[in-house]
Amino acid sequence: MxxxxxxxxxxxxxxxxxxxxxxxxxxxxxxxxxxxxxxxxxxxxxxxxxxxxxxxxxxxxxxxxxxxxxxxxxxxxxxxxxxxxxxxxxxxQNKAPLEIHKKIIKGILDKDNSVNGTPEERLDWLPEEYKDSELFEQGDSDTLLFLGCMSSFRVKESASTSYEILKKGGYHFKILENEPCCGEYIYSAGDLKLAIKTFEENFRIFKKYGIKNLIVTCGGCLYAFNKVYPKYLEGYNINVKHIVDVVHELVKEGRIKLKSLNKSITYHDACRMGRKLKGMKLYDEPRNLLNKTQSTVNELPKNRDKTPCCGAGSGIRGVDSSISIKIGSKIFEDMQTKEIVTSCPLCVFNFRYVNYKTQMDKNCRYITDYLLESIETK
Ligand code: SF4
Ligand code: SF4
Structure with missing residues (x-):
């Protein structure tokens, strides 16, 4: 600018x-x-x-x-x-980022993730039944399921259930054995030079493994790969979809069928899957999928473009977690159900943290975790 x-x-x-x-x-x-x-x-x-x-x-x-x-x-x-x-x-001007950001950025550089995860545990989410057959980089596909740090380490069921649903739908994709961080955290913290270096390195990895399409589980990764990378990388030509979009296609094509769960839940739109994406808002697809499970999908007083942030965006939890708790508890107060479903693992993580801190007895689930329960097995 x-x-x-x-x-x-x-x-x-x-x-x-x-x-x-x-x-x-x-x-x-x-x-x-x-x-x-x-x-x-x-x-x-x-x-x-x-x-x-x-x-x-x-x-x-x-x-x-x-x-x-x-x-x-x-x-x-x-x-x-x-x-x-x-x-x-x-x-x-050397006045930022704050110490907490420097620490997390060091973690990204040292451990390839923004959540202080142990690198050797990155693939712990991989379902047991697929461990022996997974070919990683050698898999015959130009589509990569990119899990991101939050799904890989902190909300592991968002990674495992996304993977399982794609397998059940017969979708061809691969995963990386050593996945890097997308760099969104570094970008949000304002370290543009380092962020661009991370984007370039990741694009180099994608090209090396013949990746033309990405499927992501996280709103932050979606925003980074879709809106930020194209701004800074010449020749960046990767198609990026969120797992919700792909599952929606699989259901539309009849490759997976959803049966009734008959529950009542609240759906929360993540800002980086909606208003931050501008032209490509994922508002109807998750609701369509949840409706197909015969669930009653309750809305928050403000939703879609007006939806409140979960309270954790842009690394603010590390700076002042009391703000994250207040924002999250306001969402809980506005809910008419015990269960909230969302399509971003960072939102799931923060809602669980808020629930732990406030003891408001809410339950937060990632959308594919919820949907997997409803998939008809042949
Ligand atoms: S909405 Fe009004 S107060 Fe807020 S930035 Fe715009 S002009 Fe200023
Ligand atoms: S937290 Fe407030 S100031 Fe920051 S982007 Fe959201 S609405 Fe704007």
Whole structure:
């Protein structure tokens, strides 16, 4: 983003405060500095080369980059993009990222994952019955099921059930024995140079193994591979789909059949599968699939483009977990069911963390875990 254009955009803010209505971090803290227009004022200082305080830096790093504010801004200001550009500028000036981000980025470089997982345990999710037959990189397919750090280490059933459903549908794909991190965490933290290096290295791996299509389980990976990689990589030509989209196709083609589960659940849209993707929003597909299981799909008061972030986007849990807990518990309060289903493992992870911290007795499941239960076996 061009500095002058950023300043021009920021200065077009009329302080109408419409954006605040949509900002979950402002709702959780009632802190001016943690509101979208408050963050724009911090960004203005950064792009005008004025001093900013540690507290202001933290305010930028407690933004989930969910993009809800940008959608409603009365002046069309790309608020979330400007907040992200401010982080990049701060990293250039050696004022960021914060220590917690540096630690996680070191983990990505040392262990190839953003969740401090033990590399030798990355494939622990692989179902026992497929362990001997899995060919990994040598598999005869140009489609890669890319699990990502969250699915591989922290919400393992999202990896195993995605894999199993694809196998049951007779889908040809392969997985990597040593999967890297997609780099979205590094990008969100504002270390653009290192993020681009990660993107280039991953693209090199994809080309080496003849990968033309990616299937991902995580909203963050989907956003990175679909929206961020093409911005920075020349010749990037990988088709990227979310597992929900692929399962939806398999059901449509009759390659898998779903039977009745007859339950009542709430569905949560992940921001990186919806409004952050702009042209490619996955709102109807998960609901269609859940409806096919004869489940009653309850909606949150705000859904689809207006859906609240789960509270964990952009690594804010590491900066101020109390905000993540407040955002998540508000979602729980708004639910009419015990069970919530979502299509992003980071949302599952944060909801489980919120449930543990608040003891609100909710149950969160990843969508393929829920759907696998309903697949008819021949
Ligand atoms: S991107 Fe989301 S968290 Fe950040 S300021 Fe906008 S609405 Fe608030
Ligand atoms: S909606 Fe736009 S113009 Fe209004 S306060 Fe927020 S950033 Fe400023």
């Amino acid at each position: 061009d500095n002058n254009k950023i300043l021009e955009d920021i200065q077009s803010c009329i302080d109408c405060e419409t954006c605040r209505e949509e900002c979950d971090t402002f709702a959780a803290t009632q802190d001016e500095l943690k509101s979208p227009n408050g963050r724009l004022k911090i960004a203005e200082k950064i792009f005008s080369n004025r001093e900013i305080s540690e507290e202001e830096i933290i305010s930028l790093y407690t933004c989930t980059l969910c993009g809800a504010c940008s959608l409603v801004c009365t002046q069309g200001i790309p608020i979330a993009d400007i907040i992200h550009a401010s982080k990049i500028k701060l990293v250039d």
